[in-house]
Amino acid sequence: MDEEQVSKEEQARKISRELIAGGKVDGVLALLEIRDHVVPHLFTEEKELEGLSVSGRYPVAGVAERLLHRWEDGKIAVLARGCDERHLIELGKKKSVDLDRIRIIGLACTIAEAKECHCVRPYPTEVEVGRSVGNVNYRDHEALSELINMDIHERREFWTKILDRCIKCYGCRNVCPLCNCEDCRLEETRWIRVGEIPPEYPSFHLIRAFHMADKCVGCFACQKACPMGIPLARLHQLIKEDLKSEYGFEAGRDVDEVSPLLVDPHAAAKVKGGRG
Amino acid sequence: MITDEKLPGESAPEADEFIPSLAVFHCRWCQPDSEHVRGMLPEKVSDRSIVGRLNCSARMEAEFGIKAFGEGYDGVIVIGCEMGECHYRVGNVQAERRLRLLKEILALAGIYPERLGVFWASPFDEDSTRQAIAEYVETIRSVGPFKDRD
Numbered sequence: 543m544d545e546e547q548v549s550k551e552e553q554a555r556k557i558s559r560e561l562i563a564g565g566k567v568d569g570v571l572a573l574l575e576i577r578d579h580v581v582p583h584l585f586t587e588e589k590e591l592e593g594l595s596v597s598g599r600y601p602v603a604g605v606a607e608r609l610l611h612r613w614e615d616g617k618i619a620v621l622a623r624g625c626d627e628r629h630l631i632e633l634g635k636k637k638s639v640d641l642d643r644i645r646i647i648g649l650a651c652t653i654a655e656a657k658e659c660h661c662v663r664p665y666p667t668e669v670e671v672g673r674s675v676g677n678v679n680y681r682d683h684e685a686l687s688e689l690i691n692m693d694i695h696e697r698r699e700f701w702t703k704i705l706d707r708c709i710k711c712y713g714c715r716n717v718c719p720l721c722n723c724e725d726c727r728l729e730e731t732r733w734i735r736v737g738e739i740p741p742e743y744p745s746f747h748l749i750r751a752f753h754m755a756d757k758c759v760g761c762f763a764c765q766k767a768c769p770m771g772i773p774l775a776r777l778h779q780l781i782k783e784d785l786k787s788e789y790g791f792e793a794g795r796d797v798d799e800v801s802p803l804l805v806d807p808h809a810a811a812k813v814k815g816g817r818g
Numbered sequence: 819m820i821t822d823e824k825l826p827g828e829s830a831p832e833a834d835e836f837i838p839s840l841a842v843f844h845c846r847w848c849q850p851d852s853e854h855v856r857g858m859l860p861e862k863v864s865d866r867s868i869v870g871r872l873n874c875s876a877r878m879e880a881e882f883g884i885k886a887f888g889e890g891y892d893g894v895i896v897i898g899c900e901m902g903e904c905h906y907r908v909g910n911v912q913a914e915r916r917l918r919l920l921k922e923i924l925a926l927a928g929i930y931p932e933r934l935g936v937f938w939a940s941p942f943d944e945d946s947t948r949q950a951i952a953e954y955v956e957t958i959r960s961v962g963p964f965k966d967r968d
Contacts, residue, residue, distance in 0.1 A: 694928055
Protein backbone atom coordinates (compact mmCIF):
# COMPACT_ATOMS: atom_id res chain seq x y z
CA MET A 543 0.00 0.00 0.00
CA ASP A 544 1.38 3.42 -0.83
CA GLU A 545 2.21 6.14 1.64
CA GLU A 546 -0.86 8.22 0.91
CA GLN A 547 -3.20 5.38 1.86
CA VAL A 548 -1.21 4.60 5.01
CA SER A 549 -1.41 8.17 6.22
CA LYS A 550 -5.13 8.28 5.36
CA GLU A 551 -5.65 5.18 7.45
CA GLU A 552 -3.80 6.82 10.33
CA GLN A 553 -5.94 9.95 10.06
CA ALA A 554 -9.18 7.97 9.90
CA ARG A 555 -8.21 5.88 12.92
CA LYS A 556 -7.19 8.93 14.91
CA ILE A 557 -10.48 10.75 14.29
CA SER A 558 -12.51 7.60 14.96
CA ARG A 559 -10.61 6.91 18.17
CA GLU A 560 -11.28 10.41 19.44
CA LEU A 561 -14.97 10.23 18.57
CA ILE A 562 -15.42 6.87 20.28
CA ALA A 563 -13.33 7.77 23.34
CA GLY A 564 -15.08 11.12 23.70
CA GLY A 565 -18.43 9.36 23.71
CA LYS A 566 -19.75 11.72 21.04
CA VAL A 567 -20.98 8.81 18.95
CA ASP A 568 -21.99 5.25 19.72
CA GLY A 569 -19.87 3.89 16.93
CA VAL A 570 -18.10 4.61 13.69
CA LEU A 571 -19.47 3.01 10.54
CA ALA A 572 -16.65 2.24 8.13
CA LEU A 573 -15.17 -0.65 6.22
CA LEU A 574 -13.39 -3.47 7.98
CA GLU A 575 -10.69 -5.35 6.17
CA ILE A 576 -10.99 -9.10 6.42
CA ARG A 577 -8.33 -11.04 4.57
CA ASP A 578 -8.55 -9.66 1.01
CA HIS A 579 -11.92 -7.95 1.06
CA VAL A 580 -13.90 -5.41 3.07
CA VAL A 581 -17.21 -5.49 4.90
CA PRO A 582 -19.18 -2.62 6.44
CA HIS A 583 -18.64 -2.63 10.18
CA LEU A 584 -19.69 -0.54 13.15
CA PHE A 585 -16.55 0.13 15.14
CA THR A 586 -17.48 0.62 18.79
CA GLU A 587 -14.17 -0.16 20.50
CA GLU A 588 -10.84 1.51 19.99
CA LYS A 589 -8.92 -1.74 19.62
CA GLU A 590 -11.05 -2.77 16.62
CA LEU A 591 -9.85 0.21 14.63
CA GLU A 592 -6.72 -1.68 13.52
CA GLY A 593 -8.79 -3.32 10.80
CA LEU A 594 -10.31 -0.09 9.43
CA SER A 595 -9.83 0.28 5.69
CA VAL A 596 -9.82 3.46 3.63
CA SER A 597 -9.21 1.82 0.29
CA GLY A 598 -12.21 -0.51 0.19
CA ARG A 599 -15.31 0.48 -1.76
CA TYR A 600 -18.81 -0.14 -0.59
CA PRO A 601 -21.83 2.20 -0.45
CA VAL A 602 -22.25 2.39 3.32
CA ALA A 603 -25.21 4.79 3.35
CA GLY A 604 -27.75 1.98 3.13
CA VAL A 605 -26.14 0.28 6.12
CA ALA A 606 -26.27 3.54 8.08
CA GLU A 607 -29.96 3.87 7.23
CA ARG A 608 -30.85 0.38 8.42
CA LEU A 609 -28.72 0.76 11.50
CA LEU A 610 -30.44 3.96 12.60
CA HIS A 611 -33.88 2.52 11.84
CA ARG A 612 -33.36 -0.30 14.30
CA TRP A 613 -31.46 1.69 16.85
CA GLU A 614 -33.78 4.51 17.66
CA ASP A 615 -31.56 6.72 19.78
CA GLY A 616 -28.23 5.70 18.31
CA LYS A 617 -25.80 8.25 17.01
CA ILE A 618 -23.09 7.18 14.62
CA ALA A 619 -20.21 8.57 12.68
CA VAL A 620 -19.82 7.46 9.07
CA LEU A 621 -16.54 7.42 7.23
CA ALA A 622 -17.95 8.72 3.96
CA ARG A 623 -16.58 9.39 0.51
CA GLY A 624 -18.19 12.09 -1.63
CA CYS A 625 -20.73 9.67 -3.05
CA ASP A 626 -21.54 8.24 0.40
CA GLU A 627 -22.25 11.73 1.65
CA ARG A 628 -24.50 12.46 -1.33
CA HIS A 629 -26.33 9.19 -0.67
CA LEU A 630 -26.90 10.23 2.94
CA ILE A 631 -28.19 13.64 1.84
CA GLU A 632 -30.65 12.02 -0.57
CA LEU A 633 -31.78 9.64 2.18
CA GLY A 634 -32.18 12.65 4.45
CA LYS A 635 -34.42 14.26 1.81
CA LYS A 636 -36.64 11.20 1.88
CA LYS A 637 -36.67 11.46 5.69
CA SER A 638 -35.27 7.97 5.64
CA VAL A 639 -32.31 8.87 7.83
CA ASP A 640 -32.04 11.52 10.50
CA LEU A 641 -28.95 13.47 9.49
CA ASP A 642 -28.72 14.96 13.00
CA ARG A 643 -27.77 11.53 14.25
CA ILE A 644 -24.96 11.14 11.77
CA ARG A 645 -21.52 12.67 12.05
CA ILE A 646 -19.86 12.48 8.65
CA ILE A 647 -16.11 11.92 8.54
CA GLY A 648 -15.25 13.13 5.06
CA LEU A 649 -12.91 10.86 3.11
CA ALA A 650 -11.38 12.15 -0.12
CA CYS A 651 -10.82 9.71 -2.96
CA THR A 652 -7.44 9.35 -4.62
CA ILE A 653 -7.07 10.20 -8.29
CA ALA A 654 -6.92 6.52 -9.19
CA GLU A 655 -10.15 5.86 -7.29
CA ALA A 656 -11.87 8.82 -8.90
CA LYS A 657 -10.84 7.70 -12.36
CA GLU A 658 -12.12 4.22 -11.76
CA CYS A 659 -15.62 5.57 -11.01
CA HIS A 660 -15.56 8.27 -13.72
CA CYS A 661 -16.33 10.60 -10.86
CA VAL A 662 -16.98 14.31 -11.29
CA ARG A 663 -16.83 15.13 -7.56
CA PRO A 664 -14.65 12.61 -5.69
CA TYR A 665 -14.74 14.43 -2.37
CA PRO A 666 -17.31 15.23 0.35
CA THR A 667 -18.16 18.80 1.34
CA GLU A 668 -15.71 18.69 4.23
CA VAL A 669 -12.60 16.60 3.86
CA GLU A 670 -11.05 15.28 7.06
CA VAL A 671 -9.22 12.25 5.78
CA GLY A 672 -6.85 12.50 2.85
CA ARG A 673 -6.63 15.42 0.47
CA SER A 674 -9.25 16.50 -2.00
CA VAL A 675 -8.04 16.05 -5.56
CA GLY A 676 -9.80 19.30 -6.41
CA ASN A 677 -12.08 20.01 -9.29
CA VAL A 678 -11.56 17.11 -11.61
CA ASN A 679 -13.84 15.67 -14.18
CA TYR A 680 -13.34 12.05 -15.01
CA ARG A 681 -16.61 11.84 -16.89
CA ASP A 682 -16.37 9.04 -19.40
CA HIS A 683 -16.45 11.40 -22.41
CA GLU A 684 -15.56 8.76 -24.93
CA ALA A 685 -18.26 6.25 -24.08
CA LEU A 686 -20.90 8.92 -23.54
CA SER A 687 -20.31 10.71 -26.81
CA GLU A 688 -20.22 7.38 -28.59
CA LEU A 689 -23.71 6.73 -27.25
CA ILE A 690 -24.99 10.22 -28.09
CA ASN A 691 -23.58 10.16 -31.59
CA MET A 692 -25.27 6.92 -32.53
CA ASP A 693 -28.47 7.26 -34.47
CA ILE A 694 -31.61 5.90 -32.90
CA HIS A 695 -31.45 2.52 -34.60
CA GLU A 696 -27.86 1.97 -33.57
CA ARG A 697 -28.71 2.97 -30.06
CA ARG A 698 -31.57 0.53 -29.86
CA GLU A 699 -29.39 -2.21 -31.24
CA PHE A 700 -26.64 -1.32 -28.79
CA TRP A 701 -28.95 -1.49 -25.77
CA THR A 702 -30.99 -4.52 -26.80
CA LYS A 703 -27.78 -6.45 -27.39
CA ILE A 704 -26.27 -5.41 -24.06
CA LEU A 705 -29.46 -5.71 -22.04
CA ASP A 706 -30.00 -9.19 -23.41
CA ARG A 707 -27.15 -10.21 -21.15
CA CYS A 708 -29.18 -9.24 -18.05
CA ILE A 709 -29.79 -12.19 -15.76
CA LYS A 710 -32.19 -10.17 -13.61
CA CYS A 711 -30.15 -10.66 -10.44
CA TYR A 712 -31.38 -7.30 -9.09
CA GLY A 713 -27.79 -6.51 -8.13
CA CYS A 714 -28.07 -2.97 -9.53
CA ARG A 715 -31.11 -2.36 -7.37
CA ASN A 716 -29.80 -4.08 -4.26
CA VAL A 717 -26.47 -2.33 -4.15
CA CYS A 718 -28.00 1.13 -4.57
CA PRO A 719 -28.67 2.87 -1.25
CA LEU A 720 -31.26 5.11 -2.93
CA CYS A 721 -33.15 2.41 -4.81
CA ASN A 722 -34.82 1.26 -1.62
CA CYS A 723 -38.63 1.41 -1.92
CA GLU A 724 -40.31 -1.18 0.23
CA ASP A 725 -42.61 -2.22 -2.59
CA CYS A 726 -40.48 -2.46 -5.68
CA ARG A 727 -42.10 -2.09 -9.07
CA LEU A 728 -39.51 -4.40 -10.52
CA GLU A 729 -40.94 -7.22 -8.40
CA GLU A 730 -44.54 -6.60 -9.43
CA THR A 731 -45.76 -9.02 -12.05
CA ARG A 732 -47.92 -6.29 -13.53
CA TRP A 733 -44.81 -4.54 -14.80
CA ILE A 734 -42.19 -7.25 -15.04
CA ARG A 735 -42.86 -10.84 -16.07
CA VAL A 736 -41.71 -13.44 -13.58
CA GLY A 737 -39.30 -16.22 -14.45
CA GLU A 738 -38.02 -14.77 -17.68
CA ILE A 739 -34.44 -14.01 -18.59
CA PRO A 740 -33.58 -11.58 -20.02
CA PRO A 741 -36.30 -9.21 -18.83
CA GLU A 742 -38.31 -7.72 -21.67
CA TYR A 743 -36.95 -4.64 -23.39
CA PRO A 744 -37.40 -1.89 -22.39
CA SER A 745 -39.44 -2.30 -19.21
CA PHE A 746 -37.00 -3.49 -16.57
CA HIS A 747 -34.12 -1.12 -17.12
CA LEU A 748 -36.08 1.94 -18.18
CA ILE A 749 -38.42 1.76 -15.20
CA ARG A 750 -35.38 1.71 -12.96
CA ALA A 751 -33.70 4.48 -14.95
CA PHE A 752 -36.75 6.70 -14.61
CA HIS A 753 -37.17 6.01 -10.91
CA MET A 754 -33.54 6.84 -10.24
CA ALA A 755 -33.45 9.91 -12.49
CA ASP A 756 -33.73 12.52 -9.74
CA LYS A 757 -31.96 10.46 -7.08
CA CYS A 758 -28.86 9.03 -8.73
CA VAL A 759 -25.70 10.65 -7.40
CA GLY A 760 -23.42 8.91 -9.87
CA CYS A 761 -21.57 6.58 -7.50
CA PHE A 762 -21.11 3.90 -10.14
CA ALA A 763 -22.02 1.12 -7.69
CA CYS A 764 -24.71 -0.37 -9.98
CA GLN A 765 -22.33 -0.74 -12.86
CA LYS A 766 -19.66 -2.29 -10.65
CA ALA A 767 -22.19 -4.66 -9.11
CA CYS A 768 -23.46 -5.93 -12.45
CA PRO A 769 -22.06 -9.42 -13.01
CA MET A 770 -22.82 -9.18 -16.72
CA GLY A 771 -20.91 -5.96 -17.28
CA ILE A 772 -23.87 -3.85 -18.40
CA PRO A 773 -22.77 -0.18 -18.55
CA LEU A 774 -25.76 1.13 -16.62
CA ALA A 775 -23.92 4.21 -15.41
CA ARG A 776 -23.86 5.62 -18.96
CA LEU A 777 -27.62 5.86 -18.96
CA HIS A 778 -27.74 7.31 -15.45
CA GLN A 779 -24.99 9.82 -16.14
CA LEU A 780 -26.70 11.24 -19.23
CA ILE A 781 -30.04 11.47 -17.42
CA LYS A 782 -28.35 13.30 -14.55
CA GLU A 783 -26.76 15.72 -16.99
CA ASP A 784 -30.13 16.33 -18.59
CA LEU A 785 -31.75 17.29 -15.28
CA LYS A 786 -28.80 19.51 -14.50
CA SER A 787 -28.92 21.40 -17.77
CA GLU A 788 -32.70 21.64 -17.81
CA TYR A 789 -33.41 22.57 -14.19
CA GLY A 790 -29.99 23.08 -12.60
CA PHE A 791 -30.82 20.17 -10.34
CA GLU A 792 -28.21 17.88 -8.90
CA ALA A 793 -29.06 15.01 -6.57
CA GLY A 794 -27.25 14.75 -3.27
CA ARG A 795 -26.08 18.36 -3.18
CA ASP A 796 -28.36 19.86 -0.56
CA VAL A 797 -30.98 18.34 1.68
CA ASP A 798 -33.35 21.25 0.96
CA GLU A 799 -33.10 21.02 -2.82
CA VAL A 800 -36.36 19.64 -4.17
CA SER A 801 -36.51 17.43 -7.23
CA PRO A 802 -37.84 19.22 -10.33
CA LEU A 803 -40.11 16.22 -10.90
CA LEU A 804 -42.08 17.19 -7.81
CA VAL A 805 -44.10 20.36 -8.14
CA ASP A 806 -45.54 21.72 -4.93
CA PRO A 807 -49.03 23.15 -5.62
CA HIS A 808 -48.68 25.62 -2.76
CA ALA A 809 -45.22 26.87 -3.64
CA ALA A 810 -46.05 27.24 -7.33
CA ALA A 811 -47.95 30.50 -7.00
CA LYS A 812 -46.70 31.58 -10.41
CA VAL A 813 -48.99 29.08 -12.04
CA LYS A 814 -52.34 30.61 -12.73
CA GLY A 815 -55.08 29.33 -10.42
CA GLY A 816 -57.16 26.50 -11.84
CA ARG A 817 -60.87 26.53 -12.30
CA GLY A 818 -61.40 28.24 -8.97
CA MET B 819 -32.72 17.00 -25.98
CA ILE B 820 -29.28 15.60 -25.43
CA THR B 821 -29.56 13.59 -28.56
CA ASP B 822 -30.49 14.91 -31.93
CA GLU B 823 -33.04 12.68 -33.58
CA LYS B 824 -33.98 12.98 -37.19
CA LEU B 825 -37.19 11.45 -38.35
CA PRO B 826 -37.05 9.29 -41.45
CA GLY B 827 -38.20 11.08 -44.58
CA GLU B 828 -41.93 11.04 -44.98
CA SER B 829 -41.59 10.23 -48.65
CA ALA B 830 -40.67 6.61 -47.93
CA PRO B 831 -43.58 4.67 -49.35
CA GLU B 832 -45.04 1.91 -47.19
CA ALA B 833 -45.60 -1.33 -49.03
CA ASP B 834 -48.43 -2.48 -46.83
CA GLU B 835 -50.31 0.19 -45.00
CA PHE B 836 -49.04 0.31 -41.46
CA ILE B 837 -51.74 1.08 -38.93
CA PRO B 838 -50.23 1.92 -35.57
CA SER B 839 -51.63 0.67 -32.29
CA LEU B 840 -51.73 3.23 -29.52
CA ALA B 841 -52.06 3.30 -25.75
CA VAL B 842 -53.96 6.45 -24.86
CA PHE B 843 -54.13 7.95 -21.37
CA HIS B 844 -56.33 10.95 -20.74
CA CYS B 845 -57.13 13.26 -17.89
CA ARG B 846 -60.70 13.00 -16.63
CA TRP B 847 -61.14 16.74 -16.24
CA CYS B 848 -60.59 17.81 -19.83
CA GLN B 849 -61.91 14.56 -21.34
CA PRO B 850 -64.32 12.73 -19.00
CA ASP B 851 -65.28 9.94 -21.38
CA SER B 852 -62.82 7.34 -22.68
CA GLU B 853 -65.11 6.30 -25.51
CA HIS B 854 -65.30 9.89 -26.65
CA VAL B 855 -61.49 10.05 -26.66
CA ARG B 856 -61.42 6.84 -28.68
CA GLY B 857 -63.62 8.58 -31.21
CA MET B 858 -60.98 11.25 -31.63
CA LEU B 859 -58.50 8.70 -32.99
CA PRO B 860 -58.41 7.91 -36.70
CA GLU B 861 -60.87 5.10 -37.34
CA LYS B 862 -58.55 2.19 -38.12
CA VAL B 863 -56.16 3.17 -35.37
CA SER B 864 -58.86 3.26 -32.75
CA ASP B 865 -59.69 -0.43 -33.31
CA ARG B 866 -56.18 -1.43 -32.34
CA SER B 867 -55.75 0.93 -29.42
CA ILE B 868 -56.50 0.99 -25.74
CA VAL B 869 -57.79 4.08 -23.98
CA GLY B 870 -57.52 4.65 -20.25
CA ARG B 871 -58.77 7.42 -18.04
CA LEU B 872 -56.58 8.95 -15.34
CA ASN B 873 -57.58 11.33 -12.60
CA CYS B 874 -54.97 13.79 -13.81
CA SER B 875 -52.15 13.74 -16.33
CA ALA B 876 -49.84 13.75 -13.31
CA ARG B 877 -51.12 10.25 -12.58
CA MET B 878 -49.33 9.14 -15.73
CA GLU B 879 -46.42 7.09 -14.49
CA ALA B 880 -43.43 6.36 -16.65
CA GLU B 881 -44.23 2.67 -16.21
CA PHE B 882 -47.48 3.03 -18.12
CA GLY B 883 -45.69 4.25 -21.20
CA ILE B 884 -42.66 1.99 -20.90
CA LYS B 885 -44.84 -1.07 -20.37
CA ALA B 886 -46.99 -0.14 -23.36
CA PHE B 887 -43.91 -0.19 -25.57
CA GLY B 888 -42.85 -3.45 -23.97
CA GLU B 889 -46.23 -4.90 -24.90
CA GLY B 890 -45.68 -3.81 -28.46
CA TYR B 891 -47.81 -0.68 -28.82
CA ASP B 892 -46.38 1.64 -31.42
CA GLY B 893 -47.20 4.85 -29.65
CA VAL B 894 -48.33 6.29 -26.34
CA ILE B 895 -50.54 9.35 -26.06
CA VAL B 896 -51.13 11.45 -22.98
CA ILE B 897 -53.90 14.03 -22.99
CA GLY B 898 -54.01 16.58 -20.19
CA CYS B 899 -55.47 19.98 -19.45
CA GLU B 900 -53.98 23.14 -20.86
CA MET B 901 -51.41 24.89 -18.69
CA GLY B 902 -53.09 26.96 -16.01
CA GLU B 903 -56.27 24.89 -16.25
CA CYS B 904 -55.30 21.92 -14.07
CA HIS B 905 -57.95 20.92 -11.56
CA TYR B 906 -55.16 20.25 -9.10
CA ARG B 907 -53.41 23.49 -10.06
CA VAL B 908 -50.03 22.05 -11.08
CA GLY B 909 -50.69 18.42 -11.98
CA ASN B 910 -50.05 19.07 -15.64
CA VAL B 911 -46.86 21.03 -14.89
CA GLN B 912 -45.55 18.00 -13.05
CA ALA B 913 -46.73 15.71 -15.83
CA GLU B 914 -45.01 17.86 -18.44
CA ARG B 915 -41.68 17.65 -16.62
CA ARG B 916 -41.89 13.92 -16.12
CA LEU B 917 -42.96 13.22 -19.68
CA ARG B 918 -40.19 15.42 -21.02
CA LEU B 919 -37.74 13.36 -19.00
CA LEU B 920 -39.35 10.14 -20.17
CA LYS B 921 -38.89 11.24 -23.79
CA GLU B 922 -35.25 11.91 -23.05
CA ILE B 923 -34.82 8.46 -21.54
CA LEU B 924 -36.59 6.80 -24.46
CA ALA B 925 -34.25 8.56 -26.87
CA LEU B 926 -31.20 7.43 -24.91
CA ALA B 927 -32.45 3.87 -24.94
CA GLY B 928 -33.01 3.91 -28.67
CA ILE B 929 -36.72 4.58 -28.95
CA TYR B 930 -38.00 7.54 -30.99
CA PRO B 931 -39.14 10.10 -28.41
CA GLU B 932 -41.85 11.10 -30.88
CA ARG B 933 -43.59 7.84 -30.06
CA LEU B 934 -44.70 9.50 -26.85
CA GLY B 935 -47.27 12.10 -27.83
CA VAL B 936 -48.28 14.65 -25.22
CA PHE B 937 -51.27 16.91 -25.85
CA TRP B 938 -52.50 19.72 -23.68
CA ALA B 939 -56.06 19.92 -24.83
CA SER B 940 -58.88 22.33 -24.28
CA PRO B 941 -62.29 20.68 -23.96
CA PHE B 942 -63.70 23.62 -25.94
CA ASP B 943 -61.46 23.17 -28.93
CA GLU B 944 -61.68 19.55 -29.88
CA ASP B 945 -60.94 20.12 -33.55
CA SER B 946 -57.37 21.16 -32.92
CA THR B 947 -56.82 18.21 -30.57
CA ARG B 948 -58.22 15.88 -33.22
CA GLN B 949 -55.93 17.40 -35.78
CA ALA B 950 -52.89 17.23 -33.51
CA ILE B 951 -53.60 13.55 -32.93
CA ALA B 952 -53.98 12.94 -36.65
CA GLU B 953 -50.60 14.58 -37.26
CA TYR B 954 -49.09 12.51 -34.48
CA VAL B 955 -50.44 9.30 -36.03
CA GLU B 956 -48.86 10.29 -39.33
CA THR B 957 -45.52 10.71 -37.55
CA ILE B 958 -45.84 7.25 -36.00
CA ARG B 959 -46.67 5.82 -39.41
CA SER B 960 -43.53 7.30 -40.87
CA VAL B 961 -41.50 5.97 -37.95
CA GLY B 962 -42.88 2.45 -38.31
CA PRO B 963 -43.89 -0.33 -35.95
CA PHE B 964 -42.19 -0.46 -32.58
CA LYS B 965 -41.34 -4.15 -32.60
CA ASP B 966 -38.96 -4.23 -35.52
CA ARG B 967 -37.84 -0.63 -35.91
CA ASP B 968 -36.01 2.18 -34.09
